[in-house]
Amino acid sequence: MSKAKYTFLTIFLLSYMALLGYNEGNKQNIESMDQAGSLKFLALGDSYTIGESVSENDRWPVQLATALNQSGISMAPPEIIATTGWTTDELQKGIEKAFPKPPYDLVSLLIGVNNQYRGRSLDEYKKQFEALLAQAISFADGKAEKVFVVSIPDYGVTPFATDRNPEKIGKEIDAFNKAAEAISEKFGVAFVNITPGSKEAANDPELVANDGLHPSGKMYTQWVSKILPVVESMIK
Template sequence: MVSTPNAAKSKLQFLSLGDSYTIGESVSEYERWSVQLAEMLRNDSVNIADPDIIARTGWTTAELQDAIKASGNQKTYGLVSLLIGVNNQYRGQSPDRYQAEFRALLQTATQFAGGKAGRVFVLSIPDWGTSPFARNQDKGRITAEINQFNAIAQDECQKAGITFVDITPLTRQAAGDNTQFASDGLHYSGRQMRLWAEKALPIAKERLKQ
């Protein structure tokens, strides 16, 4: 069945912002967590389009913000997600810088949601220290820094009235299970990202009522 323009317009619009974890590095498009979430919502009778995605592997908070500005995107969305910060941690950027730039991204995300913070939700930063790629890395340091950045993100979300979805424990539970990771040994498989989508599903459904 071919969708008519009017039918397409009636669909709720979804914007997913982030980095490699949002674009789904090393996996198929349909395995991206936000694409899987949209499919789950449709299975629950929510008329929502597949997400517009502004994300790229390696992006920090500042690079994501720059890319959003460069995109010229002026659309308003019924649902907006944000998952960002692992590259700030990986590059050794300061928590203070992350806090300021993350706060600005929350404001940007809220603008995309038509000024409705209730339509925005944030996923926590996965702990890549448990990945096969990190087998020779200082896992304790990585975990501590990821915890620090996530605490900042959660606090900023609370201040902004935005829901914070903690998926980090799911990524830590993936340790030792190669089926949870993509072929590069660093990023996550569609199977692991499905768990993120499942955890975000009730939040997304509630956000759509805002």
């Protein structure tokens, strides 16, 4: 091979390798931008957050992420730490086992119905809820404005509670929510009250899942309609 041909081939190969390197690096940059552009959402709770008796797409955190994306806010699929039946202390243990990876751009907390259902004291709830809320804020890089609390729905209006003293359930749920709202205000955290809307299930069976207790996807959609503007203002 002549010296000229060898030089040409060398330049060609070096240029080609450089082009490949540029394309690969550019691809990695695009992927990094995509990842960096998607906000991280952590949802903490119980059956209402994991969406007992509804499909994954009907869960309110999933519906919220979808709605945010549709409104132009790039949101990754939510990370959910929640299990049906969890009380405040059980959620705390669940968080410890889940090893979440902060910081998150958005964190939600909805917990307490099982404390009420099991007859646990309001004072215990206040103490444990406050600790959970402080932890939620720490997951949001210490920024309370990135955290929101969702009130406990009134399951006293569901078929499940027909013979379980619905009036007593409603009053106790209201007391738990009042405590959660006061603690949220203390920490400077947004509190979204979906409880009045949950009471509509008394007259609309479609708002209740097939198990006769938990919210349906339709009710979760109503929740998201109240949560969405709050979260949009938090993010923007």
